[in-house]
Every structure is written in C-alpha cells, then in structure tokens.
Amino acid sequence: MVDTALNTESAVADPLDAAPTVDKKPFWRIFVERNKLGTFGLVLLLLILLLTFIGPFFVDGNVKTDVSKIYAQPEFWGHPLGYDHSGRDIWAQIVNGGRSLIVVATVAAFIGTFIGVTFGALSAMLPGKFDTIALTVTDVVLTVPSIILLAVLAAFIKLDSAFLLILVLSVTAWPTLLLAVRAQVLSLKEREYVEAARMLDLGMARILFREVLPNMASYIIINLVFHISGAIYGQVILYFLGLVSFSGTNWGLMIQDAFRRGAVFNADSIMGLLAPMFMIVLLLWSLTLIARSLEDVFNPRLREL
Amino acid sequence: MADIAAPVSSSAAVTLEEKPRSAGGVAKAILGSFLLRRVLRAFLTVFFVSTLIFFLVRLMPGDPVQVYINQQMTQYGYSYEDAANQARSLFAIDTDQPKLLQYLDYLKNLASGDLGMSLTAAGTSVSSIILSRIWWTVFSVGTALLLSFALGSLIGMLMAYRRGGLFDGVMTTVGSLLSSVPNYILALLVIVLFGVRWEIIPYTKMRGSYSSGVHPGWNFEFFWDAIYHAILPISVYVLTTIGGWMLLMKSSTISALEEDFVTAARARGIPEWRVLIFYVGRNAILPLFTTLTISIGFVAGGSLLVEPIFQYQGIGSRLYESINQRDYPTLQGIFLVITISVVIANLLADLLYSRLDPRIRSKG
Numbered sequence: 001m002v003d004t005a006l007n008t009e010s011a012v013a014d015p016l017d018a019a020p021t022v023d024k025k026p027f028w029r030i031f032v033e034r035n036k037l038g039t040f041g042l043v044l045l046l047l048i049l050l051l052t053f054i055g056p057f058f059v060d061g062n063v064k065t066d067v068s069k070i071y072a073q074p075e076f077w078g079h080p081l082g083y084d085h086s087g088r089d090i091w092a093q094i095v096n097g098g099r100s101l102i103v104v105a106t107v108a109a110f111i112g113t114f115i116g117v118t119f120g121a122l123s124a125m126l127p128g129k130f131d132t133i134a135l136t137v138t139d140v141v142l143t144v145p146s147i148i149l150l151a152v153l154a155a156f157i158k159l160d161s162a163f164l165l166i167l168v169l170s171v172t173a174w175p176t177l178l179l180a181v182r183a184q185v186l187s188l189k190e191r192e193y194v195e196a197a198r199m200l201d202l203g204m205a206r207i208l209f210r211e212v213l214p215n216m217a218s219y220i221i222i223n224l225v226f227h228i229s230g231a232i233y234g235q236v237i238l239y240f241l242g243l244v245s246f247s248g249t250n251w252g253l254m255i256q257d258a259f260r261r262g263a264v265f266n267a268d269s270i271m272g273l274l275a276p277m278f279m280i281v282l283l284l285w286s287l288t289l290i291a292r293s294l295e296d297v298f299n300p301r302l303r304e305l
Numbered sequence: 306m307a308d309i310a311a312p313v314s315s316s317a318a319v320t321l322e323e324k325p326r327s328a329g330g331v332a333k334a335i336l337g338s339f340l341l342r343r344v345l346r347a348f349l350t351v352f353f354v355s356t357l358i359f360f361l362v363r364l365m366p367g368d369p370v371q372v373y374i375n376q377q378m379t380q381y382g383y384s385y386e387d388a389a390n391q392a393r394s395l396f397a398i399d400t401d402q403p404k405l406l407q408y409l410d411y412l413k414n415l416a417s418g419d420l421g422m423s424l425t426a427a428g429t430s431v432s433s434i435i436l437s438r439i440w441w442t443v444f445s446v447g448t449a450l451l452l453s454f455a456l457g458s459l460i461g462m463l464m465a466y467r468r469g470g471l472f473d474g475v476m477t478t479v480g481s482l483l484s485s486v487p488n489y490i491l492a493l494l495v496i497v498l499f500g501v502r503w504e505i506i507p508y509t510k511m512r513g514s515y516s517s518g519v520h521p522g523w524n525f526e527f528f529w530d531a532i533y534h535a536i537l538p539i540s541v542y543v544l545t546t547i548g549g550w551m552l553l554m555k556s557s558t559i560s561a562l563e564e565d566f567v568t569a570a571r572a573r574g575i576p577e578w579r580v581l582i583f584y585v586g587r588n589a590i591l592p593l594f595t596t597l598t599i600s601i602g603f604v605a606g607g608s609l610l611v612e613p614i615f616q617y618q619g620i621g622s623r624l625y626e627s628i629n630q631r632d633y634p635t636l637q638g639i640f641l642v643i644t645i646s647v648v649i650a651n652l653l654a655d656l657l658y659s660r661l662d663p664r665i666r667s668k669g
Contacts, residue, residue, distance in 0.1 A: 037477070037478065037481070136346075136349065137353075139346060139349075139350065140349070140350045140353045140354070142599065142602075143350045143598075143602060143644070143647060143648055143651055144350070144354055144602065144644050144647070145602035145603065145605050145606035145643060145644070145647055146602065146603075146606060147603075147606030147607065147609055147610075148605070148606045148609060148624070148640060148643055148644075149640075151609060151624070151628060152358075152361070152628075152636060152637075152640045153361070155628050155631070155633075155636060156361040156362070156633075157361075176599075229485065233487050236487065236489075237487075237489065237609075237610060240489060240610060241609075241610075241625070241628055241629075242629070243628070255490075255493070259493070259614075265496075265501055270497055270501075270502060273493065273497055274497065277490045277493060277494065280487070280490060281485065281486050281487075281490060284485040284486070284487070285481065285482055285485040285486075287485070288481050288484060288485040289481055292481060292552070
C-alpha cells in the first residue's frame with residue numbers, strides 16, 4: 001500500500017512534496033470517501049435531529065385526546081400517520097417525542113464518559129489500593145446485567161425527574177471505558193514522550209491532559225457515541241417498564257402506552273406502535289453506523305484493509 | 306539500549322524469570338491461582354450485589370419494608386408488632402434490630418437460600434418461584450447465546466475471507482442494522498407484523514413454555530414442545546446479537562490473516578482450508594471470548610422484556626411482573642439469582658478461555 005502510493009506520487013512530483021498533500025485532505029472528506037455507510041448514518045442522524053429539534057416549532061406537541069378520532073384513518077396533509085388509541089395525532093407525537101430522549105441520553109453518556117475517563121486514568125496513575133478498588137467495582141458493574149440493574153434501581157428509586165433518570169442511566173455507562181482508558185494510560189505511560197514529561201516533573205494532571213488524553217480522543221469520542229445509543233436503549237426500557245414517572249410526549253412512552261392498551265393485537269392501531277419503534281431503530285442505527293465509521297477513520301490499520 | 310529503558314527492561318526480565326519453563330507443577334500452581342482468583346472475584350460480585358440490594362431495601366428513603374409495614378397498619382388495622390412480624394417473614398429482614406445486625410442476618414439468610422416470601426403470591430417463597438421459572442430462561446438464553454456465537458463468528462469469518470465483495474458489503478449493512486435493533490423492539494415487530502398483520506406466525510399458540518397437554522419429562526414430545534415454544538424468544542436473541550459477532554469476528558479475522566505465522570504456514574504449503582481453520586480461525590476467535598462474558602449478561606437482561614412480550618414463562622417475565630406489582634422480595638431475589646447465574650456463566654467462559662489461550666492464565 002505504501003509502496004504503490006509512493007510510486008504513483010513520485011511519477012508526478014517529488015515524493016517529499018506529495019506526502020503532505022495526502023494529509024491536507026480535510027477530515028470530513030476522508031470520512032465521506034472511506035465510509036459511504038457512515039455518511040449515510042450521519043445524514044440520517046442530522047435528519048432525525050432536524051425533525052425532533054426544529055420540527056416542534058411547526059408541529060404542535062399538545063396533542064389532545066379525541067374520542068371521535070380513535071384509530072381514525074390518516075389524512076395525507078397534517079396527519080399522515082393517523083391517530084392512536086385515544087384519538088391523538090401520531091405524527092405530532094413523533095415530531096415532539098424524540099427531544100427529551102436524545103437530550104437525556106446524551107447528558108447521561110457524557111457523565112458516564114467523564115467517570116470512565118477520570119477514574120480510568122486515575123487508577124492507571126495511582127497503582128495500589130485505589131487501582132484495586134476501582135477495578136473491583138468496575139468488575140462488579142460489568143458483570144451484573146446492566147438492563148436488570150437499571151430496572152431494579154429504577155424500581156426502588158422513584159424516577160420523577162430528568163436528573164434522576166440521567167443519574168441512573170449513567171450508572172451503567174462507564175465500566176468498559178474505564179478499563180480501556182486504564183489500559184491505554186498504562187501503555188502510554190511507558191512511551192518516551194510521557195516518560196520525558198515525567199522526568200521534567202511536569203505533574204500528573206498536566207501529563208494526563210496534555211499527553212495522554214489527546215492521544216485517546218478518538219477512542220473516547222467513539223465510546224461516547226456508543227454510550228449515547230446505550231442510554232437510549234436503556235431509557236426506552238425504563239419507559240416500557242413504566243418506571244419513569246414524569247410525563248411528556250416520548251417515543252418510549254408511546255410504545256409502552258400502545259403495548260399496555262393491547263394495540264399490539266389490534267391491526268388498526270399498528271401505526272401508533274410502528275412509528276415510534278421505527279424512529280428509535282433509525283436513531284440507533286445512525287449512531288451505530290457513525291461510531292463504526294469513526295472507528296474505521298481513526299484506526300488506520302482497519303482502514304487500509 | 307539497556308541504559309535508556311532500564312526500568313522497563315528489568316521488569317520484563319523479572320516476568321520472564323517468573324514464567325514456568327517446563328515444569329508441570331509450576332504451570333498447575335499458576336492455573337490453580339488463576340482459578341482461585343476468578344472464583345474469589347465471582348464471590349465478591351455476588352456479595353456486592355447482595356449488599357446493594359440491602360442498601361436499596363433498607364437504607365433508601367421510602368424503604369419498601371417500612372412502606373409495607375405502614376400499609377398493613379393503615380389498611381388492615383394491624384398493630385405495629387404484627388405488621389413488623391409479617392414484614393420480617395416476607396423480606397427475610399428483622400426490622401427491630403440495629404441496621405448492622407439486620408445486614409448480617411440478611412446475608413446469613415441469603416447464604417442458606419432463604420430469599421423471603423412473595424408479596425403478591427401469598428404463601429409462596431421467592432426461592433420456589435425462582436426455581437419454577439429459571440430453567441426456562443437458562444435454556445432459551447443459553448441456546449440463543451451459543452447459536453448466535455457460532456453462526457455469527459462463522460459468517461464473520463466468511464466476510465473477512467471475501468472482504469470487499471458483495472457478501473461482505475451486504476452482511477456489513479445487515480449486521481450493523483441488526484446490532485442496532487433493540488431486542489424488545491424486534492420482539493414487538495415479530496408479533497405486530499408477522500403475527501397480527503400477516504398472520505404467518507401462530508404467536509398465540511407459541512405462548513408459554515410448553516403446551517398444556519404436554520407433561521414435563523425426559524421424552525421427545527416434551528422436548529420438541531419446549532423447543533417449539535422457545536423458538537420466538539431464541540430467534541429474537543440470536544438476530545439481535547448476531548450482527549455484533551459478525552462484525553467483531555470479521556475484524557478479528559482480518560488482523561489474524563496478517564500475522565506472520567499465517568504467511569509462514571502458507572509458505573510451508575499447508576492446504577488453504579487448514580490454514581484458514583486452524584491457523585486463522587482458531588486465533589481469530591480467541592478475542593471474542595472476552596466479549597462473550599459481556600454478552601451473557603446482555604442477553605440475560607434482554608429476557609426482562611422479550612419474555613413478557615412473547616409471554617414466555619421464564620424468570621424475565623416474572624421479574625417484569627414483580628416490577629409492575631412492586632413485589633420487592635421477589636424482585637430482589639430474582640435480581641440476585643440472575644446475577645449469580647451470569648457470574649457462573651462468566652466464570653465458565655473465563656475458564657474455557659484460559660484453556661484455549663494459555664497466555665491469559667499468567668496475565669490474570
């Protein structure tokens with residue numbers, strides 16, 4: 001691969017000049033060229049964000065129950081998806097039901113990432129008791145099925161605010177990252193430039209933020225995306241179980257509502273269930289595609305193959 | 306060289322000397338300590354989870370034991386004594402003692418298998434509820450895990466051998482889509498589309514763990530019936546996890562294909578199929594075992610929603626019911642038992658992994 005690149009470039013110009021032109025390509029162009037699926041995922045995510053964050057300005061989210069419109073047929077203009085079991089417009093619920101889901105998941109993923117990075121780096125930097133305790137706790141949280149842990153926590157703690165929901169969701173979001181950061185820091189610790197920084201007595205925080213973390217940025221970003229989709233997955237489960245006790249329009253709530261009311265078994269009401277499920281799957285798919293493509297771009301070894 | 310990296314090389318020398326050369330006794334001792342370490346870790350996990358449960362039940366504001374006692378007093382006019390006595394037998398926790406003694410007592414009860422009594426199914430012990438349900442989940446989840454692991458890594462290997470081709474392209478898209486569909490959504494889709502809309506799958510007949518006319522026992526009829534009823538949950542578990550295995554195995558195989566020993570094997574004229582199976586395949590599948598341990602917990606957790614959707618009578622659907630009915634003793638018992646099952650499964654996967662890859666034993 002390297003040889004062929006050099007040969008073709010040297011035919012045109014001096015190889016020393018040619019090498020930088022390859023690097024000059026902006027990051028997004030490498031992304032688009034290398035990853036058609038990833039670009040598709042990115043466009044999909046942007047469309048979903050557009051719908052859920054800009055859409056509410058045009059579609060009123062205050063859907064009212066209307067007995068005369070229960071399971072009414074869709075009207076192409078204004079109500080393209082029809083009405084649910086209480087005669088509420090499904091399209092309006094779809095447009096307004098994604099915002100809180102996405103925001104809560106993103107905040108929870110950021111908190112989980114923060115915990116994972118901080119404690120992972122700390123336990124690599126402070127071998128001994130701290131490291132042992134951090135590893136043990138990580139091992140426990142990693143072993144317990146996270147969905148069950150989430151559900152049991154939510155059953156005992158009354159989730160009546162977005163804050164508590166975020167807190168519970170972030171409980172399960174850090175262990176893998178902690179282990180990865182710890183392993184990375186441990187291996188980076190031995191590299192010359194970190195060794196050099198340590199010899200210059202630059203201080204642990206400085207070494208961490210200036211030398212170690214920038215090297216891991218790509219990994220952390222990929223993990224963040226995975227954690228966002230994990231938090232969406234977990235959040236919908238909590239809604240499905242009826243364990244989130246503050247209301248509002250929400251895709252997860254729509255599914256739970258439709259399931260509890262037996263909409264599953266009623267052929268007329270399929271839209272009320274299919275539409276939110278479709279949105280959640282699209283959202284998760286777009287996040288997965290983006291995360292995997294970022295992996296490809298950041299990990300040249302995979303890319304070249 | 307030795308001057309520059311003095312600390313590193315000296316530590317490397319120490320580990321080299323510690324490695325057993327050939328003596329079987331030393332290797333055995335290391336395996337023994339590896340096993341010991343793993344078993345200890347498993348016990349520690351179970352202990353932590355039991356403590357967490359106690360903390361949630363007794364020390365959180367709005368603790369369910371106190372709520373239960375108050376409820377009994379206000380609703381049925383029991384005296385505090387009577388209500389507390391009832392709570393004691395239901396939760397296997399004595400509320401009159403100091404918290405620390407309660408905790409020790411609670412641990413003692415757990416160790417002897419006493420998980421308390423169900424709040425909703427009067428007179429039934431939590432352990433008997435769990436015993437009647439758990440094997441269905443172990444059966445369906447275990448089968449699904451093995452199937453998905455085997456099929457997924459096979460497809461992933463084929464993708465790597467034919468990478469860049471049509472098969473690889475299609476499967477990469479399918480795999481990423483499958484791995485991002487939550488299992489509960491796929492389960493609902495199966496019922497809504499294939500069951501209700503198109504009426505292809507007789508989902509009402511497939512409910513439950515076995516048909517009412519069939520009696521559990523070691524005969525073919527029961528066996529076949531149990532599989533028939535488990536088909537839907539198993540397919541959902543397999544379909545939602547297989548994508549992950551495919552993609553993981555693909556990248557693992559690709560990096561194994563690059564190894565020097567593969568080139569060397571080819572150069573020695575070893576038949577291609579032998580190289581692919583024994584040189585590439587064997588080494589590519591090793592890293593997947595670490596993910597297997599995480600996957601066990603994930604699929605076991607998935608039963609919480611997949612089982613009630615298909616009305617499969619496993620431990621997941623019972624947990625779903627106890628969450629809905631706020632049956633705390635059952636809830637905590639099932640949580641603990643699922644954790645123990647996952648810990649045991651993890652232990653088995655770890656031991657299997659250490660058998661397959663001796664390097665892991667010394668690293669811990």
